[in-house]
């Protein structure tokens with residue numbers, strides 16, 4: 001029986017364990033936080049749960065436009081109750097994952113794992129040192145685990161800017177926000193990536209005054225520009241102040257707030273500062289040097305498309321590899337590692353088919369080739385951008401903004417990418433993702449019945465517009 005040791009119990013680690021369990025492997029997962037990892041306990045799941053509460057307030061705010069006059073009053077929002085729900089849901093999700101793994105026969109060690117020198121000799125197994133945590137938090141006695149296959153899936157942690165170290169009270173990272181008992185009077189969010197944008201949106205919707213410090217000339221610098229501009233408009237309308245071309249140098253704590261000092265000498269004042277300046281991989285102290293693995297730039301573990309490191313039998317998956325820091329990608333990398341190590345047929349990971357979403361209001365969802373890659377000439381494509389304002393369902397729901405974009409190959413009409421900006425874009429992207437994954441043509445999408453009236457009608461209508469172009473070719 002193949003012995004597998006997985007270090008890290010996030011989506012990369014636990015999905016790998018579930019995949020390997022179905023092949024009857026002997027699996028041990030060593031994890032220091034709890035099953036589900038940072039994804040479930042501190043990052044993805046808590047933030048989306050928090051945003052779900054903010055979404056209710058969005059509906060209350062919008063209700064008046066649809067003839068329902070609900071009282072829109074900050075006093076109605078209970079931050080402690082929202083935070084309790086966030087924590088309860090995250091721990092319940094973690095506990096569900098733990099139960100599932102135990103049912104599948106996976107051994108779980110709550111503790112720290114690191115690699116150590118393998119035994120000498122031909123076909124010697126790898127060795128992982130597990131240091132279990134005792135109930136009082138102290139280290140328990142070490143255990144050496146022998147393994148035919150090791151998967152490193154240790155994730156990443158919030159990046160700390162020297163001079164802006166989080167204190168958990170006024171200067172916070174996103175994991176500490178759920179400890180606040182009262183809303184900040186004025187939240188300064190440093191960093192305008194996906195994490196920053198999602199928190200700016202949520203706090204603004206919950207009635208907090210927010211200033212966003214962006215090192216670039218817009219929010220979401222890595223995302224579709226048209227989508228980012230829609231979000232910028234929405235945030236401006238909601239009263240968010242965006243400070244552009246602003247790199248935070250340090251954050252000073254004052255008697256009753258914070259002063260963010262920017263590299264160009266400007267300052268931004270607020271009551272609290274949330275640092276969303278990216279993450280660093282958890283790859284130190286893993287004993288990688290003992291097995292001859294060198295870290296790549298940024299401290300990431302370098303892997304190929306089937307999650308192999310340079311050392312046979314040692315695989316890596318998820319945020320510690322820096323491939324594409326998404327839960328869905330981490331899980332896929334983890335499963336692929338297991339299939340490959342167990343000698344099963346495996347398709348190397350393809351990032352061009354990954355769908356992802358930003359959970360702002362409206363949501364921004366993307367898949368496949370980007371508009372920027374098309375505009376730069378990297379990919380020849382025909383494109384269409386259909387504003388949601390033309391959609392009957394959008395009109396009925398009082399939606400003013402948003403669009404559907406579809407990109408296809410010029411000659412064949414095969415769908416190669418798309419963007420949806422809509423309140424539920426994370427759901428609406430699926431037909432486009434399905435088309436990209438399965439190389440469907442715009443005519444396939446166009447001929448599919450969508451419900452009338454529905455926002456997904458804009459997906460099929462956008463495809464129809466590209467088919468019409470086909471006819472003229």
Ligand SMILES: Cc1cc2nc3c(=O)[nH]c(=O)nc-3n(C[C@H](O)[C@H](O)[C@H](O)COP(=O)(O)OP(=O)(O)OC[C@H]3O[C@@H](n4cnc5c(N)ncnc54)[C@H](O)[C@@H]3O)c2cc1C
Pocket residue numbers: 007008009010011012013030031032033034036037038039040042043044045047048111112113114153154155156174195282285286317318319320324325326327328329330
């Ligand atoms: C605020 C935020 C929101 C996000 N929202 C989304 C989203 O909506 N959708 C999405 O797809 N992605 C989202 N992501 C990204 C997603 O959370 C990550 O891509 C995902 O967590 C990566 O999973 P992982 O298994 O690689 O690592 P993690 O989830 O970080 O898990 C790694 C685990 O390994 C443990 N570990 C580390 N070192 C050791 C060690 N030496 N020994 C034992 N255990 C160890 C850690 O404690 C942790 O439990 C979000 C990220 C952030 C920051």
Ligand SMILES: NC(=O)c1ccc[n+]([C@@H]2O[C@H](COP(=O)([O-])OP(=O)(O)OC[C@H]3O[C@@H](n4cnc5c(N)ncnc54)[C@H](O)[C@@H]3O)[C@@H](O)[C@H]2O)c1
Pocket residue numbers: 161190191192193194195196198213214215216221246247248249276277278279324325326356357358359
């Ligand atoms: N909904 C989702 O799926 C979701 C949500 C959050 C995060 N994520 C994943 O996590 C990844 C990382 O996102 P992120 O937003 O945490 O990090 P990021 O690295 O993408 O963005 C951080 C931003 O902070 C800026 N920055 C860095 N130092 C700064 C400074 N001193 N002053 C001002 N700005 C500074 C950077 O230029 C960058 O634009 C995403 O690419 C995504 O894959 C996904």
